[in-house]
Amino acid sequence: MASRFQNLRPGVLILALAISVFIWAVAQGTSSVIQSFDVEVELVGVEDGLVITDQSSDEINVRLRGSRASLRNLNTDQLKYRVDADGGKPGVAVYEVDVETIDHPTGTQFVGYSPSRLKVRFEKRGRKAVGVRAEIEGVPAPGFHVAGVEIQPEKVWLEGARSQVMRLNEVATESIDIAGLAASAQREVRLVLGGGTVWAEDNKPVQVEVRIEPDPVPDPVPDLEDQDLGDPRLAEPA
Structure with missing residues (x-):
């Protein structure tokens, strides 16, 4: 058996090896596989009043x-499942999912x-x-001590879900730490609005400005020993 391979030319062996690799690559590229991934949902056409x-x-x-070849270059991060919410009304709407609207390579199918x-x-x-x-x-x-706090603007317009917006009377800022300060401080801070159903119209x-001033100096207490109380014998009788 060894003598047979010894009689073969090196070029023939290299060609046979190349053909084998090619056949293996084709088989790998055409074999069917299943890939699982998540696609982000995007609602479009939502009415302005909702x-x-x-x-x-x-x-x-x-x-x-x-096939492996068809799925190799699939960029799942860029895929979106778009839901047409045009015509929506207050309340709960149910949308049937149709995955065929998601872009996918030719020759692939959703299972x-x-x-x-x-x-x-x-x-x-x-x-x-x-x-x-x-x-x-x-x-x-x-x-x-804190002598006063000034805020600009003093009021902001909020917008969002009506039931949540209407029950708000004020909105707080991010925390401003004044621990250990001995002078007034100015800070630029964001509003804290919680969930995403309420937001400020102006997101700036x-x-x-927190005004910090020295504590007032108390008036000195008079020393009674240094005061001239007069002759107690001259005091009027009770």
């Missing part, structure tokens, strides 16, 4: 079958997905002007 307050899922998990439907809650949009409160933490250095930070 706000999304709840959504049953932010992603659709899909399973896509195809599974979850969830099969999406529930979205819409609420009317509200708008209200509320006061701004500076959230102060800590105490100044010994011998100093607010300006806060």
